[in-house]
Structure formats: C-alpha cells, structure tokens
Amino acid sequence: MFQITRNIWQGRFASRKRLDGLRRHGITHVLNVGESPNQLTETDGPFQKMEWIPIADLTLIPTDDAIRCVDALHACVCDGDSNVYIHCVAGWNRSPTILWLYLVACGFDTSTARSMIDSKSYDSVPGHPLLINDVLVTAIIDHGAERFTPHPRIRALDAVETTASSHAAKPVEDGRPSPPTR
DSSP: OEEOBSSEEEESOOOGGGHHHHHHTTOOEEEEOSSSOOSSOGGGTTOSEEEEOOOOTTSOOOHHHHHHHHHHHHHHHTSTTOOEEEEOSSSSSHHHHHHHHHHHHTTOOHHHHHHHHHTTSTTOOTTOTTTOOHHHHHHHHHHHHHHTSSOTTGGGGOBOOOOHHHHHHOBOTTSOBOOOOO
C-alpha cells in the first residue's frame, strides 16, 4: 500500500492478506479497478464503501469506463473524512492510471500527477501508454473541469512528503522492503 496523497492510497489487490494494512491506515472506501471481484466486503473493514469497476489491463480504457472510475473515486474522496484505497491486481498499471486520470481531472498537470504517484508507488506506471490516449485524457480533463473543480475537499489531494530514507524503510504489506526512491 502506497500513500499517494493525504487521503488516497494505491496498490495491489485488497485481499484478506492486506486487510490488517487497510485497517491500520484507516481505509474507509475501496475502489477495485481490476478484473477480479472484491474478496472483502464492507463489514470486513469495516468499510463504508466497496466498489468494483473492472478495467481490462493493457488495452485502451473506454472513455465511459474511465469517467465512471474517476466519478467513483471522486465520490469516495469527497465522502466525509474518507481514506480511499484504489487497487487493481498488481497495482502497476490500471489503478495508478485511474488515480493519475483523477488527479489530472482535478486540475493537476500530467507530469505533476505522474510524479506524485511515481515517487510513492515505485513499480507503477501511471498514465500507461496502452491504457490512455490524448482523446481520453482530454475528455477526462473536460469532465473534471465541469464536475470536480473547485474540489470540495482539496486537502485530500495534498501530496505526502517522503524522504528517500523513510521510503526505503517502509515495508510493503507482503513483507518485501520497498526499494529506495528513484
């Protein structure tokens, strides 16, 4: 699990194995964008919301599906004092790309949004070139400008500062240490 912003985490599949980590971080909302349905239920957390929007890996995300995902993520982020976990299976392509699209929809430039995710989720590919194209990104920017700005909970999008030493010392929930930042 990687904390990307003050209230958004991103990573691997939210399985029973990762339940303690979700609880420890106070995760209240879970958005699954992988092809496998949720293993956990709302009562397991307890979570306020568990949502599944399946996205195929390594193929262009249909615009309507991308909009459904960023709308769902926005609803989760704006729900009270939520802490949101977005995941796919490996946490490398789909979930970082949907999070990247959401940050872009909220007004971040594409490079800043990519850096926010890359600096925390070391093996992810936000804005994966097989998942997006210019038409999709433009549609997301337009959608976000109409619906997400001004953001009702802008502090939830604050970047989390991580030093190289603190990042290297953080264990991933499966026991593997995180490599140092790039």
